[in-house]
Amino acid sequence: MKVLVLTKNQAEQIEREGAAAYPNECCGIFIGRDEGDRRIVERLKPAGNAFEEGEKYHRFSISPAELMEADKEAGAAGKLVLGFYHSHPDHPARPSEYDRQHGWPFYSYLIVAIAKGEAKLMTSWVLNEVSEQFEEQLIERGLT
Numbered sequence: 115m116k117v118l119v120l121t122k123n124q125a126e127q128i129e130r131e132g133a134a135a136y137p138n139e140c141c142g143i144f145i146g147r148d149e150g151d152r153r154i155v156e157r158l159k160p161a162g163n164a165f166e167e168g169e170k171y172h173r174f175s176i177s178p179a180e181l182m183e184a185d186k187e188a189g190a191a192g193k194l195v196l197g198f199y200h201s202h203p204d205h206p207a208r209p210s211e212y213d214r215q216h217g218w219p220f221y222s223y224l225i226v227a228i229a230k231g232e233a234k235l236m237t238s239w240v241l242n243e244v245s246e247q248f249e250e251q252l253i254e255r256g257l258t
């Protein structure tokens with residue numbers, strides 16, 4: 115499995131978005147490129163959580179329109195949509211059963227745990243197409 119490569123700024127932006135959305139979940143899209151055993155994020159595209167107000171605290175959903183737009187944007191620049199990030203307010207940074215049921219293969223699913231409004235652990239996961247379970251992906255967090 116490829117290592118997910120984030121710059122320090124990107125990782126901090128995800129933490130900030132997660133803290134700002136608390137007690138709801140934030141979500142967004144990764145655009146970038148796969149290079150050998152590295153999956154390099156070049157851009158974060160924050161997305162609106164498409165769930166209705168009462169559901170946003172434990173679920174996220176990126177609308178098909180937003181995903182299509184991201185796909186087009188990435189394709190035009192010769193890039194790929196690499197995956198998605200979202201926050202888990204007051205829950206561990208592990209995929210929920212909902213995440214598993216709604217996950218697609220190929221993509222990276224990054225989760226940042228937000229405890230009482232503060233960013234904690236960040237993990238990333240890729241769905242194994244055969245077992246239909248998430249497998250943890252290493253994150254390389256840059257120093258700059």
Ligand SMILES: [Zn+2]
Pocket residue numbers: 174200201202209210213225
């Ligand atoms: Zn989740």
